[in-house]
Amino acid sequence: MAPITIIGSGLAGYTVARELRKLDKDIPLRIISRDHGGFYSKPMLSNALAGNKSAEQLLMKSAAQMAAELNAEILSNTGINAIDRQAHQLHGSAGVLAYSKLVLALGADPFTPELAGDAADEVLSVNDLDDYRRFRAALAGKHNITILGAGLIGCEFANDLLGQNLQIQLVDLAESPLSRLLPPAAGAYLQQQLEKQGVTFHLGSTTQHVQRHGNGYRLTLHNGVQFDTDLVLSAIGLRPRVTLAQQAGLAVQRGISVNRQLQTSDADIYALGDCAEVTGYLLPFVMPIMQAARALAATLAGNTTDVRYPAMPVAVKTPACPTTICPPPAGSIGQWQIEIQENGLKALCVDDTGKPLGFALMGSANAEKQLLATQMPAWLV
Amino acid sequence: MRKWLCVVCGFIYDEAAGMPSEGIAPGTRWEDVPASWACPECGVSKADFEMVQI
Numbered sequence A: 001m002a003p004i005t006i007i008g009s010g011l012a013g014y015t016v017a018r019e020l021r022k023l024d025k026d027i028p029l030r031i032i033s034r035d036h037g038g039f040y041s042k043p044m045l046s047n048a049l050a051g052n053k054s055a056e057q058l059l060m061k062s063a064a065q066m067a068a069e070l071n072a073e074i075l076s077n078t079g080i081n082a083i084d085r086q087a088h089q090l091h092g093s094a095g096v097l098a099y100s101k102l103v104l105a106l107g108a109d110p111f112t113p114e115l116a117g118d119a120a121d122e123v124l125s126v127n128d129l130d131d132y133r134r135f136r137a138a139l140a141g142k143h144n145i146t147i148l149g150a151g152l153i154g155c156e157f158a159n160d161l162l163g164q165n166l167q168i169q170l171v172d173l174a175e176s177p178l179s180r181l182l183p184p185a186a187g188a189y190l191q192q193q194l195e196k197q198g199v200t201f202h203l204g205s206t207t208q209h210v211q212r213h214g215n216g217y218r219l220t221l222h223n224g225v226q227f228d229t230d231l232v233l234s235a236i237g238l239r240p241r242v243t244l245a246q247q248a249g250l251a252v253q254r255g256i257s258v259n260r261q262l263q264t265s266d267a268d269i270y271a272l273g274d275c276a277e278v279t280g281y282l283l284p285f286v287m288p289i290m291q292a293a294r295a296l297a298a299t300l301a302g303n304t305t306d307v308r309y310p311a312m313p314v315a316v317k318t319p320a321c322p323t324t325i326c327p328p329p330a331g332s333i334g335q336w337q338i339e340i341q342e343n344g345l346k347a348l349c350v351d352d353t354g355k356p357l358g359f360a361l362m363g364s365a366n367a368e369k370q371l372l373a374t375q376m377p378a379w380l381v
Numbered sequence B: 001m002r003k004w005l006c007v008v009c010g011f012i013y014d015e016a017a018g019m020p021s022e023g024i025a026p027g028t029r030w031e032d033v034p035a036s037w038a039c040p041e042c043g044v045s046k047a048d049f050e051m052v053q054i
C-alpha cells in the first residue's frame, strides 16, 4: 500500500507524524521536505541570539534521527511541485511518488515588502533555520540594524538583538507595536519598555527606498524620514503557501481551505499549520498546530475527529516586557479595559455584559495568566 | 523525582527544581502542575510534554 504522505517537516508535519505513531506504530509513513528535514523549534529563532546559539545548536534532531524515532521514510532536500489527485501521485525532484492519504504541512512564505532602491533585494527575513544561519552570519561586525514590521516577530527580534551591541530601529505603519493583537495603550507600554532598553521606533510610516550607502544602506520612509543602517530585516507578515494546492484544483482562500477534520476539498488530502485556513481561521502559532495535529492524527488512524480550539494565549518573547496575549475570538465584539500597574499592564477585553473575551498581560500582570486563561471562551468549540 | 521534556522546544521541567518564577514550588510533581500551565520557552501546553528518563 502507498504510504500516508506528509509534505513538510516543520512543526506541523512532524507533530502529525509523532501523534500518529502514538496511535498506530506500523502504518507506512513518508515525510517529504525540500529542506534538510531536521527538527528544530522555530519559535527559538527569535530568541537564540541572546543565548549566542548557532544554527547547528538549534537543530534538535537530524532527519535520520527523526526517521528512526518515527519509523518513517524521510525524503529531505526533495521538493514537490505537482499533485496528481486522480492517480494519487506526487511529482517532484525525487520523481513520482504514490500516496494513500496526503497531508500538506507546507508552511508560509514571508511577505516581501514593496521597496524601491538598488538594495531592495538585500533585505533579509528569518522564517527557517537556514535563514537564521544567514542572518547570524550577516550580523557579524554590524553596528546598526533596522527591522521592518513591529509585529510579534519584529518585536521579538528587536529584543533579542539588544544584547548584541547594536543600534536598533523598528519601523511599522501602525501607531503602536503589535497593532493587530494589542489595544494601543498596551502596544504603547511595550514600546516604552523596548525604548528604555534602547530600541528606536519609527511608527506611522513604512519604508519606501533602500539604497546602498557606504558599507550599508540608506533608508527612506514614506513620511520623508531618512537614516542609515547596516542591515535590514523584514518581519512584515506571512503568506500561506497555497500554490501547490491551488494548481491541483483544491479550494483555497487566504490559506488552503480545510474543514474541522483538516480535510481539503479532496477527501484524501488534508492540510494544517501555517499553510492552512481552518474553517476561516488562519492561526500561524504553535498551540493551534498542536491541536490540529492531534485531531488529524486520530482521523488518519481511523477515528474521525474534529479539531477544537480552546482559547490559546501566545507568549511574546520580549524579556524587556514579558507579554502574554489571548486575542478575543474572531468576530466577537468587545471593549478593552486597561489597568496600569506599578510594573506592568493588564488589558482585558469584555463584551457588553462584562464577560471576558480576551486579554493582554505585561510585566507583573503576567501573574494572573493561569487564572485568566481558564476564563476565556473557546475559539472553536 | 522525574523530568519532563517539551517536545516542541526541548525545555525540561525538573520536578526537583520546580519553577519558582512561575509559582511552582521545588518538588512539585508533574501531576500537580496545573493543566493550564504552559511551557515558559515556547508556550505549548502541559499535554505536549513527555516524560524523559534521566
Ligand SMILES: Cc1cc2nc3c(=O)[nH]c(=O)nc-3n(C[C@H](O)[C@H](O)[C@H](O)COP(=O)(O)OP(=O)(O)OC[C@H]3O[C@@H](n4cnc5c(N)ncnc54)[C@H](O)[C@@H]3O)c2cc1C
Residues within 6 Å of the ligand: A007, A008, A009, A010, A011, A012, A013, A032, A033, A034, A035, A042, A043, A044, A045, A046, A078, A079, A080, A081, A105, A106, A107, A108, A126, A127, A128, A153, A241, A244, A272, A273, A274, A275, A283, A284, A285, A286, A287, A289, A314, A315, A316, A317, B042, B043
Ligand atoms: C521567528 C519566529 C518566531 C516564532 N515564535 C512563535 C512563538 O513564540 N509562539 C508561537 O506560537 N508561534 C511562533 N511562531 C510561529 C510558529 O513557529 C509557526 O506557526 C510554526 O513553526 C509553523 O510550522 P509549519 O510546520 O506549519 O511550517 P514550517 O515550519 O514553515 O514548515 C514547512 C515545511 O514545508 C516544507 N515545504 C514547503 N513547500 C514544500 C514543497 N513544495 N515540497 C516539499 N517540501 C515543502 C518546508 O521544507 C518545511 O519543512 C514563530 C515563527 C517565527 C518565524
Ligand SMILES: [Zn+2]
Residues within 6 Å of the ligand: B006, B007, B008, B009, B010, B011, B039, B040, B041, B042, B043, B044
Ligand atoms: Zn517548549
